[in-house]
Amino acid sequence: MTIDRLRLLIIILTLGACSVSEPSVQSVTVMTINFQNLFDTIDDPDKDDKAFLPIEAKQGELHIATCNEVPVEAWRDECLHLDWDDAALDHKLNTLAETIRQVNDGAGADIMVIQEVENQFVLERLRTKKLADLGYQPAILVEGTDARGIDVAILSKFPLAGEALLHPLLLPDFPQRARDTRGVLQATFVLPDDSLLTAFSVHFPAPYHPTAMRIAAYEHLTSLLDALPENHHAFAAGDFNTTSTEDARERLLDANARPHWTLAHDVGCDDCKGSYYYGRDKNWSFLDMIFLAPARGAKTTAQIRGDSVEMANHYPPQRSKNGTPEHYDSNNRTGVSDHWPMIATIEFIEKQ
Numbered sequence: 160m161t162i163d164r165l166r167l168l169i170i171i172l173t174l175g176a177c178s179v180s181e182p183s184v185q186s187v188t189v190m191t192i193n194f195q196n197l198f199d200t201i202d203d204p205d206k207d208d209k210a211f212l213p214i215e216a217k218q219g220e221l222h223i224a225t226c227n228e229v230p231v232e233a234w235r236d237e238c239l240h241l242d243w244d245d246a247a248l249d250h251k252l253n254t255l256a257e258t259i260r261q262v263n264d265g266a267g268a269d270i271m272v273i274q275e276v277e278n279q280f281v282l283e284r285l286r287t288k289k290l291a292d293l294g295y296q297p298a299i300l301v302e303g304t305d306a307r308g309i310d311v312a313i314l315s316k317f318p319l320a321g322e323a324l325l326h327p328l329l330l331p332d333f334p335q336r337a338r339d340t341r342g343v344l345q346a347t348f349v350l351p352d353d354s355l356l357t358a359f360s361v362h363f364p365a366p367y368h369p370t371a372m373r374i375a376a377y378e379h380l381t382s383l384l385d386a387l388p389e390n391h392h393a394f395a396a397g398d399f400n401t402t403s404t405e406d407a408r409e410r411l412l413d414a415n416a417r418p419h420w421t422l423a424h425d426v427g428c429d430d431c432k433g434s435y436y437y438g439r440d441k442n443w444s445f446l447d448m449i450f451l452a453p454a455r456g457a458k459t460t461a462q463i464r465g466d467s468v469e470m471a472n473h474y475p476p477q478r479s480k481n482g483t484p485e486h487y488d489s490n491n492r493t494g495v496s497d498h499w500p501m502i503a504t505i506e507f508i509e510k511q
Contacts, residue, residue, distance in 0.1 A: 185352060186464070186506045187317075190268035190471060191396035191447050193498035194255060195487050196309070199281040200248055206308025208277065210234070214242035247489045248281075254487065254495045256289035258474050262502055267293045270348070272360040272396040273312040274341075276300065282312055290314075299346050301325035306338040311360040311397060317348035320355055328364075328379055333372055340364055340372070343380055347391060354459055354507060357387055361397035370409055373401060377415035384419060389456030394505060395420065396449040398498065403433065403444040420450035423503040427468025434470060434499045436483040449503045459507040467504035 198211035209217075209225060217223070217239065226238035241247075259267045267290065276282050282298040296319070300312040303325055313323070323346040330337060344360040359380060364372040380395055387393055401411050416422060424431060424445055433443030449468075453461040472478060477495045479485040485494035 185350065186504050187270060187350065187356065188263055188268045188467070188502060188504050189270050189272070189358075189394060189396060189449055190259070190262060190500050190502045191272045191274075191398075191449055192255075192258070192471075192500035193274045193398050193447060193496055194276050195496035195498065196275055197251065197255070197281055197285075198243065198248075198277040198308075199284075200243055200245055203277070203308060206277065207306050208308055210238040210241055211243040211277075213244040214240070241489060243489065250492055251487060251489065252285050252289050254474075254476060255285060258471065258477060258495050258500065259290065260293075261474050262471055267295075268502060269316050270356075270358055271295075271314040272358060273314065274360075274362040274398045275309045276312050277308050277310065278302070279312075282314070286314060299323045299344070301342075301344060303327070303342050304338060305341050309341070309362070311341055311344045311362050313344060313346050313358055313360050315346070315348055315358070317350060317356070320347040320349050326379070326383060328376055330372060330375055332375075333369070336364070336368060336372065339368070340376075343383060343395075345383060350507070352459075352507075354457055355388075355391045355454075356505075357391045357393040359383060359393065359395035359397075361395055361399065363398065363400040365400050366402050366405065370405060370411070373399075373405075373411065374415060377411065381415070381419050384452055390454050392454045392457060392459075392461045392505075392507065393452045394450060395452075396447075396501075398446050399448050400446055401444070401448075402437070402446070403442055404440065406444075416450060420452050421463055423449040423451070423463050423468045423501065426463050427465035427503070428470070428501075431468075431470050434484070434501055435497065438483075445501075447498050447501050449501055451503075451505060459509050461505055461507050464504045464506050467502070469502060471500040471502050 198208050229235040229238050262268050279298050279300040286295050294316045295314045303310050325342045325344050327342040328340045341362040347357040363376040433445050434447035435444050451463050484497050484499050486497035487494045
């Protein structure tokens, strides 16, 4: 065999090997995290933020009278006596930053879906002052109409493909509870291979509301998924407020989630108990979840890597002495949040 023929044979074999090689894979790490009342220190007359003000702003007769009408003792005490000054806020931001940095060896998740943040200003303070080296794009938050002023938001390392939208949750059967709901925040991102990933950030009605309100929220989310273009991969994440007790009784996830999505804790997190602990009932729930829906018409398919799904709960202040989520206590500078974050890695694999 001549040298030229030998070279040709090597080229042919090399090309053949390439044709049967493993498909290329890119991945995105997603985190859902409940900030448990991240408020700034400024009174907003359109929001019920009276508990989160410096103590000197709480001395007026009107403020004291309003706080005394709060029915829950712990909340009433917080409204009257919590000194939510700049130092308190800064400490809170530090604890959240450390919680975020425990993911990806300090780099943080690629996309964070966030609940219970008052406004874009305070989220930008977290991004620019505490996470500036991690590469997050400007915070995404569209103001909603929740009476307390707690919104859903997103921090992403990928650029937006267009304007983010907030889809209000309409509940005509529950008009008296309309201001105790949050909409679904939708944002689409351009990944490095130019494929599109749509994120839905959710915070469903709280468990003390009727089950029908959460069913309506699931149906709302499904309608948004169905409206996406065929080339959009999608994930939904956040605080779904579906307790294990309610799910066992009503089969909410079987009826409203699993037919449309892959649930991260169905494919991984085998040793996870949940993201939230109800002390009164002594049981765990996955209030915080991540859902995935691969695109119907993209050049790639998407899947959740099972071994990537876990609770991001290794930062010591997150855990109580009983091994449960440690709520944030500003007075004592302890805890982080009453929810543990969930993380999962989404893999995008070229179709063969």
